[in-house]
Amino acid sequence: MKRAPAIDPKTHALFLDFDGTLVELVDDPSAVALAADRIERLREIKERLSGALAIVSGRRIADLDRFLAPLDFAAAGVHGLERRRRPGGAIESLMTSEALDPVRNALAPTLEENRRLALEDKGTALVLHYRTAPDLSEVAKRVMSDAAKGRDDLVVMAGDNIVEVHPSGMDKGRALEDFMAEPPFAGRIPVYLGDDTTDEFALRKVSESGGIAIKVGVKESIAPYRLADVADVHHWLDVCGI
Numbered sequence: 191m192k193r194a195p196a197i198d199p200k201t202h203a204l205f206l207d208f209d210g211t212l213v214e215l216v217d218d219p220s221a222v223a224l225a226a227d228r229i230e231r232l233r234e235i236k237e238r239l240s241g242a243l244a245i246v247s248g249r250r251i252a253d254l255d256r257f258l259a260p261l262d263f264a265a266a267g268v269h270g271l272e273r274r275r276r277p278g279g280a281i282e283s284l285m286t287s288e289a290l291d292p293v294r295n296a297l298a299p300t301l302e303e304n305r306r307l308a309l310e311d312k313g314t315a316l317v318l319h320y321r322t323a324p325d326l327s328e329v330a331k332r333v334m335s336d337a338a339k340g341r342d343d344l345v346v347m348a349g350d351n352i353v354e355v356h357p358s359g360m361d362k363g364r365a366l367e368d369f370m371a372e373p374p375f376a377g378r379i380p381v382y383l384g385d386d387t388t389d390e391f392a393l394r395k396v397s398e399s400g401g402i403a404i405k406v407g408v409k410e411s412i413a414p415y416r417l418a419d420v421a422d423v424h425h426w427l428d429v430c431g432i
């Protein structure tokens with residue numbers, strides 16, 4: 191596995207996952223934070239790339255905006271179910287939240303019985319968190335899979351100490367392809383950094399298209415390049431050539 195190389199502000203586009211890549215993983219999803227100088231560095235990188243910087247996350251774009259304020263950036267939220275095509279653009283949502291009402295109802299009794307499982311309702315996606323209750327991981331996975339049974343329009347995905355359900359048809363790889371079809375990304379070479387299983391969709395697309403796929407952490411990956419952890423990502427952002 192090779193260390194992430196330097197990149198070129200004139201020819202590359204940069205795609206960054208959020209949790210586990212830009213910010214450390216913590217027990218409470220609302221408690222993540224990025225220092226002001228790091229946000230300023232992202233702004234500088236975005237300017238040098240003529241806007242070709244996007245955050246590609248399982249989070250809602252509104253949440254990313256809160257954590258990264260005052261940065262103005264292109265983004266894919268909820269694995270691409272939300273998208274802001276360019277900095278300053280409108281947020282487009284591919285789905286409404288009502289499709290998940292039967293799943294919300296089906297999860298309710300298990301949440302009542304297991305108070306250590308936490309539900310994150312992202313509107314177009316539902317997440318069960320078990321980071322602080324690892325003994326309930328199988329309960330979380332089973333109840334989510336049962337709640338979505340028979341629903342071909344939904345997909346259940348595992349993440350880092352979470353299990354998530356959302357409408358099918360979108361993932362981070364497709365979100366990346368959509369970005370690469372339009373300015374300011376089109377014609378550039380994609381560079382993607384991500385730590386989780388859900389990032390593998392994008393890391394694969396980037397590798398296949400001749401871009402630079404960089405895995406953060408030690409988990410198995412198809413990416414040929416590595417950075418050790420969140421601190422290493424920020425060090426690389428400082429020395430990446432931009």
Ligand SMILES: O=P(O)(O)OC[C@H]1O[C@H](O[C@H]2O[C@H](CO)[C@@H](O)[C@H](O)[C@H]2O)[C@H](O)[C@@H](O)[C@@H]1O
Pocket residue numbers: 207208209210214215216217218219220222246247248249310312317319321349350351352354386388
């Ligand atoms: O695609 P990402 O930007 O990596 O977002 C993936 C999920 O991130 C959040 O959950 C993860 O971070 C939490 C805070 O550190 C942590 O408690 C949890 O265990 C992690 O899985 C977020 O809450 C999810 O909605 C995102 O899908």
